[in-house]
Amino acid sequence: MMNSRTCRIIYLLPLLFSGMLFSCQKVDFKKESGSFEAFSEMVQAGVKPIALSPPMSSAELELFLPEAKRLTEKYEIEVFREPSLIGTDLFDSSAVEGKEVLILYKEENLEAYELLKNEAKELDSKGAYSGAKKEVISRAFGRLLGYPESRINNLLAKNSDFRDLEDFGIKGQELIWFYRDLPAAKVFYEKTLGLKMISEDEQSATFQIAGDSKLVLKNVIESDFSGREAKSVALALLTDNLEAWYSHLQNEKVEIKYTLKVNPDGAHDGFVAVDPEGYLLEFEMFRMHPENEKFIPELKSLDPLTTSIGGEFNFYASITWLYYEDMLPMENFMTQELGLELSADQGWAKIYRVSENSYLGLVDEKRGMNNFTEEKLVEVKFDLDDSQGWEAYINKNSKDSTRMMGTFRDLGSYLFRF
Structure with missing residues (x-):
């Protein structure tokens, strides 16, 4: 009969093995680290009120967190782990489904994001988060990300029924x-x-x-x-x-x-x-x-x-x-x-x-x-x-x-x- 310690070891072996396999596949996060550092500098400079890391699974994010903290400390900004990103018409929601992101920010800009997310949740609870109201939220989120209106328009046209005059040539x-x-x-x-x-x-x-x-x-x-x-x-x-x-x-x-x-x-x-x-x-x-x-x-x-x-x-x-x-x-x-x-x-x-x-x-x-x-x-x-x-x-x-x-x-x- 196995003791409790032996049971724990046997139970943990698959998790340890999967973690070792995953870490062997993705050790240094070179691509993610490069984009994360670029966004960190933009947030520090005020070019972007907030910025987002690439969407990752929880396991990926755990491995990436030490690098994220190193970069945010380097650029003297803050980072917030967001398990459920606000849904807008700027992006295909399937890209973040079941994934997390890190939000880079300074000072009160995280609060601005959270207020916007709460407003979206309230509208959604009333069945009113669509059409013009969703566009307003989407535009506000785009501005928080530092996007110019032309970029916001292009994203809305890609992911919703929105069109502007330039779409008609x-x-x-x-x-x-x-x-x-x-x-x-x-x-x-x-x-x-x-x-x-x-x-x-x-x-x-x-x-x-x-x-x-x-x-x-x-x-x-x-x-x-x-x-x-x-x-x-x-x-x-x-x-x-x-x-x-x-x-x-x-x-x-x-x-x-x-x-x-x-x-x-x-x-x-x-x-x-x-x-x-x-x-x-x-x-x-x-x-x-x-x-x-x-x-x-x-x-x-x-x-x-x-x-x-x-x-x-x-x-x-x-x-x-x-x-x-x-x-x-x-x-x-x-x-x-x-x-x-x-x-x-x-x-x-x-x-x-x-x-x-x-x-x-x-x-x-x-x-x-x-x-x-x-x-x-x-x-x-x-x-x-x-x-x-x-x-x-x-x-x-x-x-x-x-x-x-x-x-x-x-x-x-x-x-x-x-």
Whole structure:
């Protein structure tokens, strides 16, 4: 008859053997340790509020813990063992099923995660953890992980029904302006500015600014506008030849609202002209500056389009400036709903890339050239690869019963077409 000690040894032999076999298979965790150290440095630097280790079984995690503690002590951060990671639409839940993760964090960021997880649990207990409510939690978790909105959007599109405008292929942008005297406006843009007219009929004309950026002039009589609405919009024409354009427009007797200003240490230079019916044209050049570190490489990759005036009279991109009372909801709308990425942050103005040559700029009306108005004499059109798909998606997901076919209004009452 075996004594109790012998029984314990026999009982433990399979566990010891399996542990020895496992440790022989994975001794140093080189891959896991490398990613864990990189994330530790990011958390220490504040790039990521929290970070996650790779999902592991409990046995794997036990073996990895000494290395995890060594690295967190090295980078002076904290680690928390999470046996049941919050479920969101950012990741396939099967990847962590039956596994644990380590959460790297500093200070109160673990509490932020736990509050978010508790909120998700409460919604789930009520059968309400789905759709828009789950998306809100998922986005908050993504921000805790330090993801930009574009990354969050991509993950949501992969793991849920969420889509943004970029999923339907943005080919370009058209800025639509309305005129009482359309023939005079055509002459101004074709002859004075030298833009290429790519199509026209009796009631409209479309001009190419550069690449996929277009300006459309329409007869206000054929629209739903009265023509008395405020403009509340400006068009920036990007060029590196400000002095030449400035002299040319002065010679052509074009009204100048703001004269040319050059500041070699500034982020941008420019001047503002006024078209025949009061729309503002900002001739602008950007230079390398902390606020333009992403923007400048984008612009440098573009080929300028020479106008019919010839020589140095060209443009390589445009920015449609729109004016708002409350910027933050619009910033979220641009990144979360439309999926546009921020190219330049001027503080009171944000520039988002729409397509290769087209940008949208949000401006705080307290600082901008125009004021916010509920009604405005402007429309913006996105050219999409799959406009029908976008329409079907909006019809299925929009809570706005006032939407019209093929259009939507943003939070500042600007009308967008597609």
